[in-house]
Amino acid sequence: MIFLGITIISFSVIHLAPGSPTDLQTTMNPLASTDARERLEKLYGLDKPLHVQYVKWLGRLTRFDFGRSMSGDFRPVWDKIKERLPLTFGMNVASMILTLFIAVPLGVASAQFKDGVFDRASTVFVFIGFAIPGFWLALLLMYGLGIYYPILPVSGVMSLDYDTLSPMGKLLDIARHMAMPIFIYTFGSLAGMSRFMRAGMLEVLRQDYILAARAKGLPLRSVIFKHAFRNALLPVITILGLSVPALIGGSVIIESIFALPGLGQLFYNGVMARDYPLIMGSLVLGAFLTLAGNMLADLAYGLADPRIRSKGGGA
């Protein structure tokens, strides 16, 4: 149901907008005739009424057939997306893991020493983290670590001499190229995540069973890590799932700055070339991934929280 809504919006957004994908090849190309334009439109099925185009497109969609790209190589959209997916996916997963490893302890410490110096410092950091534009941070890093102290490469996935390197050297080379982009991704989600961890901890620490655990003489350390921590992780799981759209959107900017051949860059190029099938395919895929992220979060939440599970099973 929601999926159908997604496809309708993706389709109408692009087809109701003025300008035709054949513009680039025809009106902007003085050599093309009206005849050529008509033939092009026929080729892409653009001469048919909108609802016919939609139903045809939807039918192909169910078979993962997003149509053929209109720009350059005319390869199937799904193939182009598939080869770009691993890089974007890998970077996002790496940064998510990194975010968790930094944000969770940060949030716990902030909550434990609430209103202390550390909590204040991390609160200031969070506000700056929310306000700093990712692409600006990227520019600063590129200048600082790429130009002023040239210790990291500023673009691409691998060096020119990649093929001559040893296996270990290859790994190191890719890691060096990934360091800055992954740092930007991580920084972007760090602020929100640590705040949610802190809020979750504060919420849990107020509960009666924490008081009971403290009252029966358990050390603070074990109360925090055994009783409170696990429950405070719950909202973080949800946020992890809900952050998918932001990560996908962020990939457009980060990949275009660092010249990384991922999904974001593919989409950006598609947008620049008005490549209808590519844009529609990426939009649907992005929305689908978001939906999947939400579902995964629900699922994980159920696994982590027996209360939800029993409610779901009982009702």
Added chain:
Amino acid sequence: MKRKLLSRRTFSRYGMLWAGLALVGVMALCALLAPVIAPFDPSELNVDVILQAPSLAHPFGTDALGRDVFSRMLYGARVSLWVGFVAVGLSVAIGLVLGLTAGYFGGLVDEVIMRGVDVMLCFPSFFLILAVIAFLEPSLLNIMIVIGLTSWMGVARLVRAETLSLRGRDFVLASRVAGAGPARIIISHILPNALAPVLVSATLGVAGAILVESSLSFLGLGVQPPMPSWGNMLMEGKNVLEIAPWLSFFPGLAILFTVLGYNLLGESLRDVLDPRLKE
């Protein structure tokens, strides 16, 4: 979704409010008084002073066409704030109408509107904005409209929840018994009581819209040169990052401070206006 970033006691409520107001106020003054403060015409080319480092004459340096960066940034503030306010105005208007309608009438109307919200929330909004902008001409007006059209869902949810809880309250029932129609009840009883959280979310929304605009302009799909915007100044700065890093520094700082200001203001307004968060 309610996100409460700060407890009241971590920092004093009024400290945050003042810091936010100060940042927002300074930026607003810069935008309003740009023609008065700016030492140079923002689009005046001067081949004699290309890519000069910051100096007394040009406090933030000059760009590749010899234009004064400080003056351009002052005019850029106008663009950013203008986009922020118009986009948020549009999203609040849509969110209010849909949220009030869904919450007050319930039933099928509610179902349809809220499913629409769910669907819109599934799109990575930056993807959607880029896709739409690519097919329209990336003009100032189009950017404002597109950002507004893709950011109303939060307000709609907020207003719907608020309306649902207000709908059954005694003063609303009393008004209905006295013979008031839906339009009158919504406008004179429900709307005024639902405005506080909307104001908070609108303030935070301005920050979000400014970030989106600058990202779009940075990608070349937002405000088009020669009209100055902090985002497209950073885009131009990126090309000469090696020889003129100051071009990539100051506009970003302006974005940071502006967004920070609206976030601080929004969070402290939430503390002040939302009685339910008081302990």
